[in-house]
Amino acid sequence: MAGTSDIVMDGVRAADHDRYLSALYAPAGKRDALLALYAFNAEIASVRDRIHEPLPGEVRLQWWRDVIAAEGDAETGHPTADALRATVAASHLPKAAFDNMLEARIFDLYDDPMPSRTDLEGYCGETAAALIQLAAMVLDPAAAPSFAELAGRAGCAQAITGLLLLLPLHRRRGQCYVPADILAAAGTTAEEFVKDDGGPDAERAVAAMIALAREHLGAFEEGAAALPSSLRPAFLPLALTRAYLDKMERKVRFAPGTRVALSTLRRHWLLLRHAMRGWAPL
Structure with missing residues:
Protein backbone atom coordinates (compact mmCIF):
# COMPACT_ATOMS: atom_id res chain seq x y z
CA MET A 1 0.00 0.00 0.00
CA ALA A 2 1.27 3.45 -0.90
CA GLY A 3 2.33 5.70 1.98
CA THR A 4 0.83 9.12 2.67
CA SER A 5 3.64 10.94 0.88
CA ASP A 6 3.18 8.75 -2.23
CA ILE A 7 -0.58 9.40 -2.27
CA VAL A 8 -0.02 13.14 -1.95
CA MET A 9 2.67 13.15 -4.63
CA ASP A 10 0.52 11.14 -7.04
CA GLY A 11 -2.38 13.52 -6.44
CA VAL A 12 -0.30 16.58 -7.32
CA ARG A 13 1.20 14.84 -10.33
CA ALA A 14 -2.30 14.17 -11.68
CA ALA A 15 -4.00 17.44 -10.72
CA ASP A 16 -1.25 20.06 -11.08
CA HIS A 17 1.60 18.70 -13.15
CA ASP A 18 3.42 22.01 -13.52
CA ARG A 19 3.70 22.50 -9.77
CA TYR A 20 4.58 18.82 -9.35
CA LEU A 21 7.53 19.24 -11.73
CA SER A 22 8.66 22.41 -9.98
CA ALA A 23 8.66 20.66 -6.59
CA LEU A 24 11.14 18.10 -7.91
CA TYR A 25 13.77 20.86 -8.07
CA ALA A 26 13.44 21.59 -4.35
CA PRO A 27 15.87 20.03 -1.86
CA ALA A 28 14.84 16.45 -1.07
CA GLY A 29 14.01 17.33 2.53
CA LYS A 30 11.56 20.05 1.44
CA ARG A 31 9.68 18.24 -1.33
CA ASP A 32 7.05 16.53 0.82
CA ALA A 33 6.12 19.86 2.41
CA LEU A 34 5.79 21.60 -0.96
CA LEU A 35 3.73 18.72 -2.33
CA ALA A 36 1.44 18.91 0.71
CA LEU A 37 0.82 22.61 -0.03
CA TYR A 38 0.21 21.92 -3.71
CA ALA A 39 -2.08 18.98 -2.97
CA PHE A 40 -4.14 21.16 -0.63
CA ASN A 41 -4.33 23.86 -3.31
CA ALA A 42 -5.46 21.30 -5.90
CA GLU A 43 -8.12 20.01 -3.50
CA ILE A 44 -9.71 23.37 -2.79
CA ALA A 45 -9.37 24.59 -6.38
CA SER A 46 -11.34 21.57 -7.62
CA VAL A 47 -14.22 21.70 -5.13
CA ARG A 48 -16.47 23.24 -7.80
CA ASP A 49 -15.82 20.20 -10.01
CA ARG A 50 -17.21 17.83 -7.38
CA ILE A 51 -20.43 19.61 -6.37
CA HIS A 52 -23.77 20.43 -7.95
CA GLU A 53 -24.74 23.24 -5.55
CA PRO A 54 -22.58 25.87 -3.80
CA LEU A 55 -23.61 24.97 -0.23
CA PRO A 56 -21.89 21.55 -0.15
CA GLY A 57 -18.80 23.30 -1.51
CA GLU A 58 -18.87 25.81 1.33
CA VAL A 59 -19.22 22.91 3.78
CA ARG A 60 -16.15 21.29 2.26
CA LEU A 61 -14.12 24.49 2.52
CA GLN A 62 -15.23 24.86 6.14
CA TRP A 63 -14.02 21.31 6.82
CA TRP A 64 -10.56 22.38 5.67
CA ARG A 65 -10.74 25.45 7.92
CA ASP A 66 -11.54 23.25 10.91
CA VAL A 67 -8.77 20.78 10.07
CA ILE A 68 -6.14 23.51 9.80
CA ALA A 69 -7.34 25.36 12.90
CA ALA A 70 -7.42 22.23 15.08
CA GLU A 71 -4.73 21.88 17.71
CA GLY A 72 -2.85 18.67 18.38
CA ASP A 73 -1.51 16.05 16.03
CA ALA A 74 -4.43 13.62 15.77
CA GLU A 75 -4.72 12.25 12.24
CA THR A 76 -7.80 12.92 10.14
CA GLY A 77 -7.47 9.87 7.89
CA HIS A 78 -7.25 12.19 4.86
CA PRO A 79 -3.71 11.93 3.42
CA THR A 80 -3.54 15.49 2.12
CA ALA A 81 -5.01 16.97 5.29
CA ASP A 82 -2.58 15.04 7.49
CA ALA A 83 0.38 16.00 5.32
CA LEU A 84 -0.71 19.65 5.34
CA ARG A 85 -1.14 19.74 9.12
CA ALA A 86 2.35 18.28 9.53
CA THR A 87 3.75 20.89 7.14
CA VAL A 88 2.02 23.80 8.89
CA ALA A 89 3.39 22.64 12.23
CA ALA A 90 6.92 21.84 11.06
CA SER A 91 7.37 25.05 9.07
CA HIS A 92 5.39 27.30 11.45
CA LEU A 93 3.18 28.49 8.60
CA PRO A 94 0.56 31.16 9.41
CA LYS A 95 -2.88 29.59 9.64
CA ALA A 96 -4.47 32.93 8.72
CA ALA A 97 -3.04 32.59 5.19
CA PHE A 98 -4.92 29.31 4.72
CA ASP A 99 -8.11 30.83 6.12
CA ASN A 100 -7.84 33.70 3.62
CA MET A 101 -7.19 31.25 0.81
CA LEU A 102 -10.28 29.24 1.70
CA GLU A 103 -12.37 32.41 1.96
CA ALA A 104 -11.23 33.48 -1.52
CA ARG A 105 -12.16 30.07 -2.93
CA ILE A 106 -15.82 30.61 -2.03
CA PHE A 107 -15.97 32.81 -5.15
CA ASP A 108 -15.28 29.71 -7.27
CA LEU A 109 -18.49 28.06 -6.10
CA TYR A 110 -20.80 30.71 -7.52
CA ASP A 111 -21.36 32.35 -10.90
CA ASP A 112 -21.08 35.91 -9.61
Whole structure:
Protein backbone atom coordinates (compact mmCIF):
# COMPACT_ATOMS: atom_id res chain seq x y z
CA MET A 1 0.00 0.00 0.00
CA ALA A 2 1.27 3.45 -0.90
CA GLY A 3 2.33 5.70 1.98
CA THR A 4 0.83 9.12 2.67
CA SER A 5 3.64 10.94 0.88
CA ASP A 6 3.18 8.75 -2.23
CA ILE A 7 -0.58 9.40 -2.27
CA VAL A 8 -0.02 13.14 -1.95
CA MET A 9 2.67 13.15 -4.63
CA ASP A 10 0.52 11.14 -7.04
CA GLY A 11 -2.38 13.52 -6.44
CA VAL A 12 -0.30 16.58 -7.32
CA ARG A 13 1.20 14.84 -10.33
CA ALA A 14 -2.30 14.17 -11.68
CA ALA A 15 -4.00 17.44 -10.72
CA ASP A 16 -1.25 20.06 -11.08
CA HIS A 17 1.60 18.70 -13.15
CA ASP A 18 3.42 22.01 -13.52
CA ARG A 19 3.70 22.50 -9.77
CA TYR A 20 4.58 18.82 -9.35
CA LEU A 21 7.53 19.24 -11.73
CA SER A 22 8.66 22.41 -9.98
CA ALA A 23 8.66 20.66 -6.59
CA LEU A 24 11.14 18.10 -7.91
CA TYR A 25 13.77 20.86 -8.07
CA ALA A 26 13.44 21.59 -4.35
CA PRO A 27 15.87 20.03 -1.86
CA ALA A 28 14.84 16.45 -1.07
CA GLY A 29 14.01 17.33 2.53
CA LYS A 30 11.56 20.05 1.44
CA ARG A 31 9.68 18.24 -1.33
CA ASP A 32 7.05 16.53 0.82
CA ALA A 33 6.12 19.86 2.41
CA LEU A 34 5.79 21.60 -0.96
CA LEU A 35 3.73 18.72 -2.33
CA ALA A 36 1.44 18.91 0.71
CA LEU A 37 0.82 22.61 -0.03
CA TYR A 38 0.21 21.92 -3.71
CA ALA A 39 -2.08 18.98 -2.97
CA PHE A 40 -4.14 21.16 -0.63
CA ASN A 41 -4.33 23.86 -3.31
CA ALA A 42 -5.46 21.30 -5.90
CA GLU A 43 -8.12 20.01 -3.50
CA ILE A 44 -9.71 23.37 -2.79
CA ALA A 45 -9.37 24.59 -6.38
CA SER A 46 -11.34 21.57 -7.62
CA VAL A 47 -14.22 21.70 -5.13
CA ARG A 48 -16.47 23.24 -7.80
CA ASP A 49 -15.82 20.20 -10.01
CA ARG A 50 -17.21 17.83 -7.38
CA ILE A 51 -20.43 19.61 -6.37
CA HIS A 52 -23.77 20.43 -7.95
CA GLU A 53 -24.74 23.24 -5.55
CA PRO A 54 -22.58 25.87 -3.80
CA LEU A 55 -23.61 24.97 -0.23
CA PRO A 56 -21.89 21.55 -0.15
CA GLY A 57 -18.80 23.30 -1.51
CA GLU A 58 -18.87 25.81 1.33
CA VAL A 59 -19.22 22.91 3.78
CA ARG A 60 -16.15 21.29 2.26
CA LEU A 61 -14.12 24.49 2.52
CA GLN A 62 -15.23 24.86 6.14
CA TRP A 63 -14.02 21.31 6.82
CA TRP A 64 -10.56 22.38 5.67
CA ARG A 65 -10.74 25.45 7.92
CA ASP A 66 -11.54 23.25 10.91
CA VAL A 67 -8.77 20.78 10.07
CA ILE A 68 -6.14 23.51 9.80
CA ALA A 69 -7.34 25.36 12.90
CA ALA A 70 -7.42 22.23 15.08
CA GLU A 71 -4.73 21.88 17.71
CA GLY A 72 -2.85 18.67 18.38
CA ASP A 73 -1.51 16.05 16.03
CA ALA A 74 -4.43 13.62 15.77
CA GLU A 75 -4.72 12.25 12.24
CA THR A 76 -7.80 12.92 10.14
CA GLY A 77 -7.47 9.87 7.89
CA HIS A 78 -7.25 12.19 4.86
CA PRO A 79 -3.71 11.93 3.42
CA THR A 80 -3.54 15.49 2.12
CA ALA A 81 -5.01 16.97 5.29
CA ASP A 82 -2.58 15.04 7.49
CA ALA A 83 0.38 16.00 5.32
CA LEU A 84 -0.71 19.65 5.34
CA ARG A 85 -1.14 19.74 9.12
CA ALA A 86 2.35 18.28 9.53
CA THR A 87 3.75 20.89 7.14
CA VAL A 88 2.02 23.80 8.89
CA ALA A 89 3.39 22.64 12.23
CA ALA A 90 6.92 21.84 11.06
CA SER A 91 7.37 25.05 9.07
CA HIS A 92 5.39 27.30 11.45
CA LEU A 93 3.18 28.49 8.60
CA PRO A 94 0.56 31.16 9.41
CA LYS A 95 -2.88 29.59 9.64
CA ALA A 96 -4.47 32.93 8.72
CA ALA A 97 -3.04 32.59 5.19
CA PHE A 98 -4.92 29.31 4.72
CA ASP A 99 -8.11 30.83 6.12
CA ASN A 100 -7.84 33.70 3.62
CA MET A 101 -7.19 31.25 0.81
CA LEU A 102 -10.28 29.24 1.70
CA GLU A 103 -12.37 32.41 1.96
CA ALA A 104 -11.23 33.48 -1.52
CA ARG A 105 -12.16 30.07 -2.93
CA ILE A 106 -15.82 30.61 -2.03
CA PHE A 107 -15.97 32.81 -5.15
CA ASP A 108 -15.28 29.71 -7.27
CA LEU A 109 -18.49 28.06 -6.10
CA TYR A 110 -20.80 30.71 -7.52
CA ASP A 111 -21.36 32.35 -10.90
CA ASP A 112 -21.08 35.91 -9.61
CA PRO A 113 -19.13 38.29 -11.87
CA MET A 114 -15.69 39.53 -10.83
CA PRO A 115 -16.42 43.19 -10.00
CA SER A 116 -13.11 44.85 -10.87
CA ARG A 117 -9.43 44.46 -11.63
CA THR A 118 -8.71 45.23 -7.97
CA ASP A 119 -10.97 42.36 -6.89
CA LEU A 120 -9.28 40.01 -9.35
CA GLU A 121 -5.83 40.95 -8.06
CA GLY A 122 -7.08 40.44 -4.51
CA TYR A 123 -8.34 36.97 -5.43
CA CYS A 124 -4.99 36.14 -7.04
CA GLY A 125 -3.16 37.47 -3.99
CA GLU A 126 -5.08 35.27 -1.55
CA THR A 127 -4.73 32.15 -3.73
CA ALA A 128 -1.74 31.78 -6.07
CA ALA A 129 0.43 34.48 -4.48
CA ALA A 130 -0.22 33.16 -0.97
CA LEU A 131 0.73 29.66 -2.14
CA ILE A 132 4.05 30.93 -3.51
CA GLN A 133 4.78 32.79 -0.28
CA LEU A 134 3.94 29.74 1.84
CA ALA A 135 6.20 27.60 -0.33
CA ALA A 136 8.95 30.18 0.09
CA MET A 137 8.52 30.02 3.87
CA VAL A 138 8.95 26.25 3.73
CA LEU A 139 12.12 26.58 1.66
CA ASP A 140 13.85 29.45 3.47
CA PRO A 141 11.89 31.10 6.30
CA ALA A 142 14.60 33.70 6.88
CA ALA A 143 14.67 34.94 3.28
CA ALA A 144 10.98 34.56 2.38
CA PRO A 145 9.59 37.74 4.00
CA SER A 146 11.85 39.94 1.86
CA PHE A 147 10.21 38.62 -1.29
CA ALA A 148 6.54 38.83 -0.30
CA GLU A 149 5.88 41.65 -2.80
CA LEU A 150 7.54 39.67 -5.56
CA ALA A 151 5.34 36.70 -4.63
CA GLY A 152 2.33 38.96 -5.07
CA ARG A 153 3.36 39.88 -8.59
CA ALA A 154 4.23 36.29 -9.41
CA GLY A 155 0.91 35.02 -8.08
CA CYS A 156 -1.10 37.53 -10.12
CA ALA A 157 0.78 36.64 -13.30
CA GLN A 158 0.39 32.92 -12.71
CA ALA A 159 -3.25 33.01 -11.60
CA ILE A 160 -4.47 35.27 -14.42
CA THR A 161 -2.69 33.05 -16.93
CA GLY A 162 -4.29 30.01 -15.31
CA LEU A 163 -7.74 31.58 -15.53
CA LEU A 164 -7.18 32.23 -19.23
CA LEU A 165 -6.14 28.60 -19.73
CA LEU A 166 -9.36 27.53 -18.00
CA LEU A 167 -11.54 29.98 -19.93
CA PRO A 168 -13.26 27.29 -22.05
CA LEU A 169 -14.24 25.38 -18.88
CA HIS A 170 -15.45 28.52 -17.13
CA ARG A 171 -17.54 29.52 -20.12
CA ARG A 172 -19.23 26.13 -20.20
CA ARG A 173 -20.11 26.60 -16.52
CA GLY A 174 -21.32 30.16 -17.00
CA GLN A 175 -18.49 31.54 -14.86
CA CYS A 176 -16.62 34.73 -15.64
CA TYR A 177 -13.39 35.75 -13.92
CA VAL A 178 -12.75 38.63 -16.32
CA PRO A 179 -13.43 41.79 -14.27
CA ALA A 180 -16.50 43.87 -15.10
CA ASP A 181 -14.40 47.01 -15.70
CA ILE A 182 -12.23 45.20 -18.27
CA LEU A 183 -15.32 43.76 -19.95
CA ALA A 184 -16.96 47.20 -20.09
CA ALA A 185 -13.85 48.70 -21.68
CA ALA A 186 -13.95 45.92 -24.28
CA GLY A 187 -17.61 46.65 -25.01
CA THR A 188 -19.20 43.58 -23.47
CA THR A 189 -20.65 42.20 -20.23
CA ALA A 190 -20.10 39.03 -18.21
CA GLU A 191 -23.33 37.51 -19.54
CA GLU A 192 -22.37 38.22 -23.15
CA PHE A 193 -18.77 37.11 -22.63
CA VAL A 194 -19.59 33.61 -21.40
CA LYS A 195 -21.96 33.10 -24.36
CA ASP A 196 -19.68 34.71 -26.96
CA ASP A 197 -18.18 32.45 -29.61
CA GLY A 198 -15.02 34.54 -29.86
CA GLY A 199 -16.22 37.79 -31.40
CA PRO A 200 -14.25 41.05 -31.37
CA ASP A 201 -15.53 42.18 -27.95
CA ALA A 202 -14.50 38.91 -26.36
CA GLU A 203 -11.15 39.00 -28.11
CA ARG A 204 -10.51 42.51 -26.76
CA ALA A 205 -11.36 41.35 -23.24
CA VAL A 206 -9.03 38.36 -23.51
CA ALA A 207 -6.28 40.58 -24.92
CA ALA A 208 -6.68 42.91 -21.93
CA MET A 209 -6.37 39.95 -19.54
CA ILE A 210 -3.23 38.78 -21.33
CA ALA A 211 -1.82 42.32 -21.04
CA LEU A 212 -2.63 42.37 -17.32
CA ALA A 213 -0.87 39.04 -16.79
CA ARG A 214 2.13 40.35 -18.74
CA GLU A 215 2.19 43.51 -16.60
CA HIS A 216 2.52 41.45 -13.43
CA LEU A 217 4.94 39.02 -15.05
CA GLY A 218 7.15 41.89 -16.19
CA ALA A 219 7.18 43.35 -12.69
CA PHE A 220 8.09 39.94 -11.28
CA GLU A 221 10.89 39.39 -13.78
CA GLU A 222 12.27 42.84 -13.04
CA GLY A 223 12.92 41.83 -9.44
CA ALA A 224 13.44 38.10 -9.90
CA ALA A 225 17.18 38.32 -10.52
CA ALA A 226 17.52 39.07 -6.80
CA LEU A 227 15.81 35.84 -5.77
CA PRO A 228 18.16 33.62 -3.77
CA SER A 229 18.53 30.10 -5.15
CA SER A 230 16.96 28.77 -1.94
CA LEU A 231 13.60 30.33 -2.90
CA ARG A 232 13.75 29.54 -6.59
CA PRO A 233 11.60 26.35 -6.47
CA ALA A 234 8.67 28.30 -4.96
CA PHE A 235 8.62 30.62 -7.99
CA LEU A 236 9.56 28.00 -10.56
CA PRO A 237 6.04 27.55 -12.04
CA LEU A 238 6.48 31.14 -13.35
CA ALA A 239 9.07 29.70 -15.76
CA LEU A 240 6.14 28.55 -17.93
CA THR A 241 3.94 31.64 -17.74
CA ARG A 242 5.49 33.68 -20.53
CA ALA A 243 5.39 30.69 -22.89
CA TYR A 244 1.70 30.13 -22.12
CA LEU A 245 0.90 33.80 -22.73
CA ASP A 246 2.88 33.86 -25.98
CA LYS A 247 0.96 30.84 -27.24
CA MET A 248 -2.38 32.37 -26.27
CA GLU A 249 -1.54 35.59 -28.03
CA ARG A 250 -0.76 33.73 -31.25
CA LYS A 251 -4.28 32.33 -31.29
CA VAL A 252 -6.43 34.29 -33.71
CA ARG A 253 -9.59 33.31 -31.86
CA PHE A 254 -9.66 32.24 -28.22
CA ALA A 255 -13.04 30.56 -28.52
CA PRO A 256 -14.78 28.07 -26.24
CA GLY A 257 -13.14 24.67 -26.68
CA THR A 258 -9.76 26.16 -27.53
CA ARG A 259 -7.00 24.39 -25.60
CA VAL A 260 -3.65 26.05 -25.05
CA ALA A 261 -0.89 23.73 -23.91
CA LEU A 262 2.89 23.44 -23.96
CA SER A 263 4.65 20.28 -25.03
CA THR A 264 6.20 18.13 -22.32
CA LEU A 265 9.66 18.81 -23.73
CA ARG A 266 9.08 22.58 -23.70
CA ARG A 267 7.86 22.55 -20.10
CA HIS A 268 10.78 20.45 -18.90
CA TRP A 269 13.29 22.67 -20.70
CA LEU A 270 11.88 25.92 -19.30
CA LEU A 271 11.76 24.54 -15.76
CA LEU A 272 15.28 23.16 -16.00
CA ARG A 273 16.69 26.42 -17.40
CA HIS A 274 15.14 28.56 -14.68
CA ALA A 275 15.95 26.06 -11.96
CA MET A 276 19.60 26.19 -12.95
CA ARG A 277 20.05 29.91 -13.60
CA GLY A 278 16.96 31.62 -12.21
CA TRP A 279 15.76 34.75 -13.97
CA ALA A 280 19.16 36.25 -14.65
CA PRO A 281 19.18 38.47 -17.77
CA LEU A 282 20.02 36.58 -20.93
